[in-house]
Amino acid sequence: MANLTLRNLVKTYDKTEVLHGIDLEVQDGEFVVFVGPSGCGKSTTLRLIAGLEEVSAGTIEIAGRMVNNLEPKHRDIAMVFQNYAIYPHMSVRKNIGFGLRTAKMSKADKEARIDEVAGILDMTDLLERKPNQLSGGQRQRVAIGRAMVRDPAVFLFDEPLSNLDAQLRTQMRLEIKKLHQRVGNTIVFVTHDQVEAMTMADRIVIMKDGYIQQVGTPSEVYHKPANTFVARFIGAPSMNMLPGKSAHGGVDLQIGTRAPVKSSAKAEQSVVLGVRPDDLTPVDDNPLIEGVVTVLEPLGPETLIYVDTAYGEIIAKADGRNPPGVGSTVRLGAAAQNLHVFDAETGVALS
Amino acid sequence: MAAVDTIRPTANAVLTTQAPKKPANMGQIIRWLLLFAGGILMVMPIAYMLSTSLKWPHEVYNVNLIPVEPTIENYTYVLEDGRFFGWFINSLIIAIATTISNILFDSLVGYTLCKFRFPGRYIVFIAILSTLMIPTEMLVIPWYLMSQQFGWLDSYWGIMFPGMMTAFGTFLMKQFFETVPDDFIEAARIDGLNELQIWWTVAMPLVKPALAALAIFVFLGNWTAFIWPLIVTNSVEMYTLPVGLSSFGDEADVAWELIMTGAAISTLPTLVVFLIFQRFIIRGVVMAGLKG
Numbered sequence: 266m267a268n269l270t271l272r273n274l275v276k277t278y279d280k281t282e283v284l285h286g287i288d289l290e291v292q293d294g295e296f297v298v299f300v301g302p303s304g305c306g307k308s309t310t311l312r313l314i315a316g317l318e319e320v321s322a323g324t325i326e327i328a329g330r331m332v333n334n335l336e337p338k339h340r341d342i343a344m345v346f347q348n349y350a351i352y353p354h355m356s357v358r359k360n361i362g363f364g365l366r367t368a369k370m371s372k373a374d375k376e377a378r379i380d381e382v383a384g385i386l387d388m389t390d391l392l393e394r395k396p397n398q399l400s401g402g403q404r405q406r407v408a409i410g411r412a413m414v415r416d417p418a419v420f421l422f423d424e425p426l427s428n429l430d431a432q433l434r435t436q437m438r439l440e441i442k443k444l445h446q447r448v449g450n451t452i453v454f455v456t457h458d459q460v461e462a463m464t465m466a467d468r469i470v471i472m473k474d475g476y477i478q479q480v481g482t483p484s485e486v487y488h489k490p491a492n493t494f495v496a497r498f499i500g501a502p503s504m505n506m507l508p509g510k511s512a513h514g515g516v517d518l519q520i521g522t523r524a525p526v527k528s529s530a531k532a533e534q535s536v537v538l539g540v541r542p543d544d545l546t547p548v549d550d551n552p553l554i555e556g557v558v559t560v561l562e563p564l565g566p567e568t569l570i571y572v573d574t575a576y577g578e579i580i581a582k583a584d585g586r587n588p589p590g591v592g593s594t595v596r597l598g599a600a601a602q603n604l605h606v607f608d609a610e611t612g613v614a615l616s
Numbered sequence: 617m618a619a620v621d622t623i624r625p626t627a628n629a630v631l632t633t634q635a636p637k638k639p640a641n642m643g644q645i646i647r648w649l650l651l652f653a654g655g656i657l658m659v660m661p662i663a664y665m666l667s668t669s670l671k672w673p674h675e676v677y678n679v680n681l682i683p684v685e686p687t688i689e690n691y692t693y694v695l696e697d698g699r700f701f702g703w704f705i706n707s708l709i710i711a712i713a714t715t716i717s718n719i720l721f722d723s724l725v726g727y728t729l730c731k732f733r734f735p736g737r738y739i740v741f742i743a744i745l746s747t748l749m750i751p752t753e754m755l756v757i758p759w760y761l762m763s764q765q766f767g768w769l770d771s772y773w774g775i776m777f778p779g780m781m782t783a784f785g786t787f788l789m790k791q792f793f794e795t796v797p798d799d800f801i802e803a804a805r806i807d808g809l810n811e812l813q814i815w816w817t818v819a820m821p822l823v824k825p826a827l828a829a830l831a832i833f834v835f836l837g838n839w840t841a842f843i844w845p846l847i848v849t850n851s852v853e854m855y856t857l858p859v860g861l862s863s864f865g866d867e868a869d870v871a872w873e874l875i876m877t878g879a880a881i882s883t884l885p886t887l888v889v890f891l892i893f894q895r896f897i898i899r900g901v902v903m904a905g906l907k908g
Contacts, residue, residue: 317802338808350803354821367808411807 267293267328267341267418267451269314274323276309283309284475286323291419291468296445296452300462301472301498307455310472311421314453315344328418338367343412344421348428349404351396351411357383358392361410368415382410385447402433409441413448422454426461438464459499463487471495493612496539496605502569505545505579507538507554508609516606520575522553528606528615535609542569542580544603547589552596554579558589572597662883669877676872690877700878702853703860708885710776710845710856711838717780718834719827725781726789727815731801741790747783756847763848770850779838785830792826793819828896835889839882857882 269291276284284306291297299307312318314325316337325332332340343364351360361382365375383389386406396404405425412420422441426434442465445452456462462469463483471478471486471494479491490496490504497503509518511530516538517523530536540553556574568588570581572595581597589595606615668676669690671683678684694700729741759778760769768774796819804814820827845856855863861878864871 315802315806317805337802337806342806344803344806346799346803348797348799350797350799352800352818352821354824363804364807411803415807 268326269419269451269453270324270326271310271314272324272326274310274313274325275321276306276313276318277321282321282475284313284321287477289470289477289480291451291453294449294451296442296454296465296467297470298454298456298462298466298468299470299472300456300459301478302457304474305472306475307457307470307472308423311344311423311453311455314340314419315342315421316340341418342421343415343417343419344423345405345408345412345425347424349396349408349425351404351407353396355395356392357388357394357396357399357407357410360396360407361392361414364411364415378414382414385413385444386410401429402437405429405437406440409444413444416450418451420450420452422452424456425454426456427458434461441465459501463499469499471498473498489614489616490539490605491614493537493539493607496607496614500541500543502542502580504539504541504605505576505581506607507540507576507579509536509538510534511536511606511615516604518553520554524553524604525601526604526606526616527601530606530608530615536615537607537609537612539605539607540599540603543582544599545579545581545597546599547581547583547595548598549596550598552598555594555596558591558593558595561588561591563588570595665876665879668873669880671873673871673873690873691881694874694877694881699852699855699860700881703855703857704882706772706775706854707839707857707882709772711835711885713772714776714779714838715831715834717776718782718785719831721781722785722830723789723793723820723823723827724815725786726791727793727819729786730790730793731796731798731819744783744786748787752843756844759844760847769848770854772854774848775845775854775856776838778844779834779841782834785834788826788830789823792823796822824896828893832890832893836886839886 269289271287271289274284274287275282287306287310289297299310301307309318313320314327316332316335320333327340327342352363355363358379362375362379365378368375370378379392380389383392386409388403388406388410391399391403391407396407399407405428408425425441426437429437438461441454454461454465466483468480468482469486470480473494479486479495481489481491486495486499490499493506497506507518509516509524511517511528511532511534512523513532515523515525516528516530516536518538524538526538528536538553545553554574554576556572556579558570559573559578560571562569562571563585565585567585568583570583570588572579572581579597581595583589583595604616607613608615663681667681667683670686670688671678672685672687672689675684725744729737729744755778763769763774763777768777800818800822801814804818809817840858841856842858842862846859846862849855849859852860852863857878861875861882864874864878
């Protein structure tokens with residue numbers, strides 16, 4: 266069982282605290298993605314797990330064993346770095362086999378293991394090449410191979426796809442996901458790209474300023490964001506935020522319309538009504554808001570419309586075949602179950 | 617049609633080769649002249665060295681570049697003189713040993729200063745750098761006294777010890793290790809290597825061009841070193857090549873033809889070293905360009 270447990274994990278540099286007590290339980294075989302903007306502490310957390318940084322307070326347990334004071338090599342982890350960190354002076358075979366240097370295995374067993382990993386990653390033909398003869402995607406696979414070869418309890422990925430172009434990134438995303446389904450190791454993956462997080466994760470950990478904002482499945486964090494930060498960070502384009510006041514049976518927007526949404530807000534409490542562009546569409550009856558279309562972004566099946574409203578610019582979705590014209594006035598509405606209510610001051614969800 | 621097709625390329629080729637050249641402007645002409653003058657300045661001493669080594673003693677003070685009666689007598693004399701071979705071996709041992717020592721220790725210290733965070737790191741670095749500002753001439757007397765105390769006079773160790781590690785080499789290696797991303801080192805750490813193994817198997821191969829440059833500098837520096845070997849050696853057997861060659865002359869007469877012959881022979885190892893390591897330097901530059 267390769268559980269990973271973080272308890273009240275704190276990291277300080279000099280006197281600045283950058284992680285403020287992270288608590289997390291990662292189950293055996295789970296694919297967990299840490300996501301957040303730059304400086305949120307996600308990479309620091311990963312480096313603490315790897316043992317590349319010292320823990321200031323709190324504990325890290327891997328497979329039930331406290332690893333705080335263990336060297337990286339004794340933690341039973343492997344890491345894939347952002348710039349791959351494959352050694353340019355070694356062939357692919359040597360790079361993949363590098364992690365086995367210190368393993369107590371016979372040479373034949375090591376070679377067999379390298380061949381097996383190369384087979385899984387479909388790079389048997391590339392084994393004798395040097396890294397400078399490989400494409401970006403192939404280099405990334407070598408880096409993954411080097412991590413896989415030791416069959417670690419936990420794989421750590423530090424933004425491994427950010428150096429790849431868009432198409433390759435999509436492809437590698439799929440490959441890593443398939444790989445996980447196949448080998449089933451526990452994976453902790455760090456990214457700043459919410460699409461990567463949504464598409465790959467069993468559970469997403471959203472971080473900001475050294476705090477965990479929410480932990481949940483992709484569906485949970487998308488449909489039930491814990492606060493306005495998560496709501497805006499997950500999903501593209503970002504969720505529209507409309508200030509209002511809670512009232513009996515809904516939320517009164519400042520422009521005089523009432524959104525029929527249930528929430529735990531007290532009467533007259535200042536709230537923010539969140540609605541995703543995907544859920545906000547032109548309607549004939551009961552609009553939430555209206556405004557003038559300023560820009561159209563056709564995406565094929567649908568068109569994003571940028572609408573200038575009393576709240577400023579908000580984004581909505583219209584039919585791809587028959588969108589409203591630029592300059593026309595549209596009335597926008599959303600189904601009650603797709604509306605989110607947040608506390609205006611704390612940003613915490615009240616739905 | 618076929619005839620036209622076969623003619624065309626030729627016609628094109630003629631056209632391109634005969635394309636009117638741009639007339640060289642004054643700036644270019646001056647640049648070439650300066651380069652030419654520089655080239656002559658660099659080549660002349662070497663040309664005279666070779667020329668003098670092929671002259672008879674009575675012709676040495678003639679400035680003619682081509683000897684009137686060329687002879688290889690000097691080479692036969694020098695090579696048959698047992699002392700020359702001994703000095704050659706002495707120089708070779710000293711230059712190779714100091715080169716290896718510098719490669720190992722300069723890079724080890726440079727790597728440590730670059731990749732490890734420890735209190736006093738900066739002070740140590742500045743202290744090492746500050747030794748660059750002290751000229752050798754100032755140090756030879758303390759070195760001599762020290763050698764005398766330790767009984768190192770007139771020994772290989774005595775000749776070598778001041779150059780076993782250099783501040784310049786440490787500085788050069790530190791700067792080069794800065795270009796090695798920490799990810800490589802951390803990846804190796806996770807893969808279970810100890811710090812010494814990481815330095816040797818991961819970091820060192822990544823700075824090969826710098827090591828090659830350092831090897832050339834150190835080898836040449838020690839091969840041509842004169843003042844310190846002259847001071848620290850007493851017996852003719854312990855002389856290095858430059859010291860030995862200078863002994864071909866005395867107060868009354870200097871056997872320039874023999875000195876130049878010895879010098880000509882002594883340039884061979886430096887050429888070999890340069891040819892071996894230059895390859896790494898050029899490849900290093902090319903690789904760095906491709907990786908982007």
